[in-house]
Amino acid sequence: WFRSARLAFKLPGPPAIPLLGNIFMIKNTCEFIKCIINMPKLYGSIIRGWIAVIPVVAIFDPKHIQIILGSTKQTDKNFLYAFMHTFLGEGLLTNSGRKWKLHRKFIQPYFHLNTLKLFINTFKESSDLLVEQLHNKKEVKITTLINNCVLNILHRALLGVPVKDYNTKLISPFNKGHLVILQRILRPWYIFDFAYKFSSISKHEIKQQLTLQEFARKILDQRRRCTDKTEWC
Numbered sequence: 001w002f003r004s005a006r007l008a009f010k011l012p013g014p015p016a017i018p019l020l021g022n023i024f025m026i027k028n029t030c031e032f033i034k035c036i037i038n039m040p041k042l043y044g045s046i047i048r049g050w051i052a053v054i055p056v057v058a059i060f061d062p063k064h065i066q067i068i069l070g071s072t073k074q075t076d077k078n079f080l081y082a083f084m085h086t087f088l089g090e091g092l093l094t095n096s097g098r099k100w101k102l103h104r105k106f107i108q109p110y111f112h113l114n115t116l117k118l119f120i121n122t123f124k125e126s127s128d129l130l131v132e133q134l135h136n137k138k139e140v141k142i143t144t145l146i147n148n149c150v151l152n153i154l155h156r157a158l159l160g161v162p163v164k165d166y167n168t169k170l171i172s173p174f175n176k177g178h179l180v181i182l183q184r185i186l187r188p189w190y191i192f193d194f195a196y197k198f199s200s201i202s203k204h205e206i207k208q209q210l211t212l213q214e215f216a217r218k219i220l221d222q223r224r225r226c227t228d229k230t231e232w233c
Contacts, residue, residue: 001054008055011048014039021050023186052188054079075100083181086205119153125163126152151175159219168219173211180205 016022026032036058039047045061056078059065068074077096084094092103109115130149134140151174155161161168169175180201183190190196 004055005053008048008050008057011046011057012043013048014043016050019053020188021052021054023051023188025049026182026185051185052191054191080181080185083184084179086202086209087177087179119157122153122156122163126156129163159216160223161219171215173208173215177208177212 014022014025017024025035039058040060045059045064047058047060049056049058059068075096077094077100081094081096088094090099092100092107095103126149129152130145133145151169151172152163154174155165155169155172156163161172183201184196185191190199190201196202
């Protein structure tokens with residue numbers, strides 16, 4: 001921590017409040033994104049910030065990002081990814097280091113070109129539906145439409161739910177799930193697990209996780225029991 005903090009003090013960045021850091025800059029997602037976009041103009045391509053007393057360094061130069069992402073030694077993700085373990089599990093997205101390498105080794109064959117080709121029709125069907133929804137629209141909230149397109153692909157590729165099975169997707173908890181990472185950052189005392197686990201946010205996250213697992217198990221069991229090959233399950 002001392003080494004990271006000493007480095008952070010040497011870097012440019014927005015003014016911080018003692019003990020609270022820059023958390024008040026993260027009032028909501030839209031304002032936070034606008035703030036991030038403007039930061040390189042004010043402070044350059046390497047910027048420091050503070051989440052409570054934890055120093056954070058943001059990199060904006062693509063050349064620097066390429067070096068970091070291309071490193072085979074530096075595979076550890078920052079501590080914020082640990083906040084997603086309850087909701088997303090400890091998988092390829094949230095893990096780092098030795099666990100990440102092990103999961104990457106197991107999942108690599110499924111990203112082979114021949115395997116991905118099997119999902120081309122799913123991608124096309126979902127994309128066609130997205131194009132239909134955009135037809136003759138002059139102004140749309142693109143985030144909602146893109147999220148729906150991704151969820152269509154997710155339900156079809158992982159659970160076998162057809163793209164146009166609206167009834168199943170209507171009750172799917174994947175449509176309602178949300179990460180609580182932003183809420184934890186806005187409350188510095190929730191950064192520590194011993195305090196967070198007693199909060200209502202933690203209880204909601206655990207309930208959400210169980211609902212997602214129950215839904216996925218129900219759909220997969222339904223597919224296993226299905227004997228009529230003409231049905232989607």
